[in-house]
Amino acid sequence: MHSSLTSVRPALHPGFSSPDELWKEILKHIRYTLGQSRVDLSPKAMLRPLALAIRDRLIDGMLETEERYRTTSAKRLYYLSMEFLMGRVLSDNLCNLQLNELCRDTLAEHGVDLNEVLEVEADTGLGNGGLGRLAACFLESLATLGMPGFGYGIDYEYGMFTQEIQDGYQREKPDRWKKFGTPLQIPRPDQSVHVPIYGRCDAHARASQWTDQKLVVGIPSDLPVAGYGGRTINYLRLFSAHASEEFDIQIFNRGDYIRAVEQKIAGENISRVLYPSDQVKSGKELRLLQEYFLVACALRDILRAFLTDNNDLNQIPQKIAIQMNDTHPALAVPELMRLLIDEHGMEWKRAWEITQETLAYTNHTLLPEALEKWALPLLEHVLPRHMNIIYNINHDFLMKVVQSDPLDFERTRRMSIIEEASEKQVRMALLATVGSHSINGVSELHSELIKKTLVPDFAKMFPERFNNKTNGVAHRRWVLKANSGLSELLNRTIGESWILDFDQIKRFEAVADDAGVRSDFREIKRENKQRLAKVIAQTTGVIVDPESMFDVHIKRFHEYKRQLLNLLRITYDYLRVTEDGETLTTPASYIFAGKSAPAYLAATQIIKLINNVARVINADKRINEQIKIAFIPDYRVSLAEIVIPAADLSEQISTAGMEASGTGNMKLAMNGALTMATLDGANIEMLEKVGSDNMYIFGLTAQEIADRQAKGFEAREIYDADPRIRRVIDVLSSDRFSPNEYGLFRWVYETMVYRDRYFHLADLPSYIETHERAQRDFSDRDNWSRRAMLNVARMGKFSSDRTIVEYARDIWHLAAEPQPVTV
Structure with missing residues (x-):
């Protein structure tokens, strides 16, 4: 009998035969790994032995999976990313191994609550926002689909930062995510690599020697990633940086202890914290x-693994695919060239062919400030050989550009990898574009804008390289794990096939007209809202009513994501109630969460403004509980897993044309939130699937914004013409929300009226009107529930499984490996 990946419930492997077997494994680790004779049943003490017992089974699965790949000589995909926002990895693996029930029962027999144990685990501090969460979703889908796909990242000691709110301001504290250990990580010190930096090299000679280098050691460890059912277990390989020598003993012996360890400290700073200022x-x-460091460690490790089973470097493109997640890993282009030429003796032309055939590039942003550029003097100082290779890559490429149109000097200047400005810089997005056989965007709109506005000359020169791969999310993480109530309802009404084949979620649409199922759906949402309300009360002291509309705006803080637009509209409602005597159609709780880069002044100012406005509104008795605002600090994956299932309305209100895709929009809709959205990123594709009756669309389109920019947009005209807008701006920029800090929010007026490059005021009237419609609609809870259920049912396209299948088919040419299944 034949069976497909999606037609059966996967075999539970690796697993445990009984609760007794699991408990014996836990006890073994308490004694022999942790060296303890007494069993401490506190949640904190139980985390490590439980994780170690699970890790043993994960290792069995990893080794079996690796043997399967080697036996079939499978082509492998390596995903290079500066971020992997994995969340709590033990609970994620338990979900995919289907061991939650067994673990819960085993621990309960000894008076231990599994949920309390899992709450002790810290979120892995390996990422910040959507870029890293996408990478984590991709790894999960690769494993579930049985594809040989592995992540490569940096093992940050501190991660981004822990966000605290003090007097309304964001304050950053070190994210000590490893303070209780990382028991699932598997150290691999025997596979360490040496990474050369600094030194000297002739600037332009193609075969130049790199001399006088210093070395940094990259020491890897593996974080297992279990596919659903545990049949395939891949891994994320993380490198930590160490000095090549502990310290200079000669200097130490002379008594200069600080200088002796200086190099050691400098080298290890490389993996200290995510995104140093x-x-x-x-x-x-x-x-x-x-x-x-990321690309050097990854590529050396990848080539080493390749050469274990292959001796012909010409076969690299047939056996290896490397995906660069955004521009951060763009140095993979010159580094792969360097390894092939300098360390393996390959001639330049063939090395360049292999590099292009192996590498692929995903662009994630159109914002100029996010498209990395590195000054030539800095590159020549840190990586002289790589700068030499970049010069030669650029020379060869521009020769082809000139040949195709020798008189268009401006086109040649635009297409040069090296920007000829007052300070010469290497444009990393162009380096990645030239060095890759595939360049993709992450939504249909974004991919078109890449070709039309970001690199139009490149799209015309080699159109076959450009394609779209709309993002998706791991629905097993964001529905099955995060929303157990909804998962149980889905299983009861449509069966379990949706877990492995998310297209099957469409069958949920058929029950949206069942009043009993709608009632069950509302009760699940109410329970999720009550759970979130408790978290909000514990973390902020704000009491929100679970019967109010939970209007959720959760994402990294940036001006183009327009948290400020949301606050402008909330302030408009506040003034309607307190100054105009109106009563709102439905009470609403506005829930914000997200971090700002510490040096991003505008975003940190918006956080301060939100908190100050919240303090005033929440204390104003005239508002009579019609509006509540809560800013939940330290947004992270584990918090998102509580917020997302509780949302009624999802704010996806970025300036059209600026959000590449978005994935929070997908997670929220999958969990039954209706979406308030601009026609930006993946919102457009969600609208096509969900339908205009089940989303709230407002604002200018990307083309309308481009037209206004071309004509010279003046926000001042809107401010002068619309008294509603003028009142909101004047109130926010006055001292009403900062009575003890004169002029603190004057920037609101200056920014909105004179420097509104993100079109807040242009979109505010439409946003107000559309939001009022959503508030009216929410008062009909039964119909709102029906529409929310239709959102869930029509989200099949937005699983990362679909995205990975498209990457594998169109870019990586990767196949799923045969796996054992039960029938």
Whole structure:
């Protein structure tokens, strides 16, 4: 009998035969790994032995999976990313191994609550926002689909930062995510690599020697990634940086202890923290070193694994696919060239062919400030050989550009990898574009804008390289794990096939007209809202009513994501109630969460403004509980898993044309939130699937914004013409929300009226009107529930499984490996 990946419930492997077997494994680790004779049943003490018992089974699965790949000589995909926002990895693996029930029962027999144990685990501090969460979703889908796909990243000691809110301001504290250990990580010190940096090299000679290098050691460890059912277990390989020598003993013996360990400290800073500030020269150098460290460790490790079973480097493109997740890993282009030429003796032409055939590039942004550029002097100082290779790549490429149109000097200037400005810089997005056989965007709109506005000359020169791969999310993480109530309802009404084949979620549409199922759906949402309300009360002291509309805006803080637009509209409602005597159609709780880069002044100002406005509104008795605002600090994956299932309305209100895709929009809709959205990123494709009756669309389109920019948009005209807008701006920029800090929010007026490059005021009237419609609609809870259920049912396209299948088919040419299944 034949069976497909999606037609059966996967075999539970690796697993345990009984609760007794699992408990014996836990006890074994308490004694022999942790060296303890007494069993401490506290949640904190139980985390490590439980994780170690699960890790043993994961290792069995990893080794079996690796043997399967080697036996079939499978082509492998390596995903290079500066971020992997994995969340709590033990709970994720338990879900995919289907061991939650067994673990819960086993621990309960000894008076231990599994949920309390899992709450002890810290979120892995390996990422910040959507870029890293997408990478994590991709790894899960690769494993579930049985594809040989592995992540490569940096093992950050501190991660991004822990966000605290003090007097309304964001304050950053070190994210000590490893303080209780990382028991699932598997150290691989025997596979360490040496990474050369600094030194000297002739600037332009193609075969130049790199001399006088310093070395940094990259020590890897593996984080297992279980596919659903445990049949395939891949891994994320993480490198930590160490000095090549502990310290200079001669200097130490002379008594200069600080200088003796200086090099050791400098080398290990590379993996200390995610995204060091690039506002100072030393920070820029450290960030460049980080990006190079990632690709250098990864590529050396990848080639080493390849050469274990192959001796013909010409076969690399047939056996290896490497995906660069955004521009951070773009140094993979010159580094792969360097390894092939300098260390393996390959001639330049063939090395370049292999490099292009192996590498692929995903672009994630159109914002100029996010498209990395590195100053030539810095690159020549840190990576002289790579700068030499980039010069030669650029020379060869521009020769072809000139041949195709020798008189268009401006086109040649635009297409040069090296920007000829007052300070010459290497444009990393162009380096990745030239060095890859595939360049993809992450939504249909974004991919078109890449070709039309970002690199139009390149799209015309080699159109076959450009394609779209709309993002998706791991629905097993964001529905099955995060929303157990909804998962149980889905299983009861449509069966379990949706877990492995998310297209089957469409069958849920048929029950949307069943009043009993709608009632069950509302009760699940109410329970999720009650759970979130408790978290909000515990973390902020704000009491929100679970019967109110939970209006959720959760994402990294950036001006183009327009948290400020949301606040403008909330302030408009506040003034309607307190000054005009109106009563709102439905009470609403506005829930914000997200971090700002510490050096991003505008975003940190918006966080302060939200918190100050919240403090005033929440205390104003005139508002009579009609509006509540809560800013939940330290947004992270584990918090998102509580917020997302509780949302009624999802705010996806970025300036059209600026959000590449978005994935929070997908997670929220999958969990039964209706979406308030601009026609930006993947919102457009969600609208096509969900239908205009089940989303709230407002604002200018990307083309309308481009037209206004071309004509010279003046926000001042809108401010002068619309008294509603003028009142909101004047109130926010006055001292009403900062009575003890005169002029603190004057920037609101200056920014909105004179520097509104993100079109807040242009979109505000439409946003107000559309939001009022959503509030009216929410008062009909039964019909709202029906529409929410239709959102869930029509989200099949937005699983990362679909995205990975498209990457594998069109870019990586990767196949799923045969796996054992039960029938």
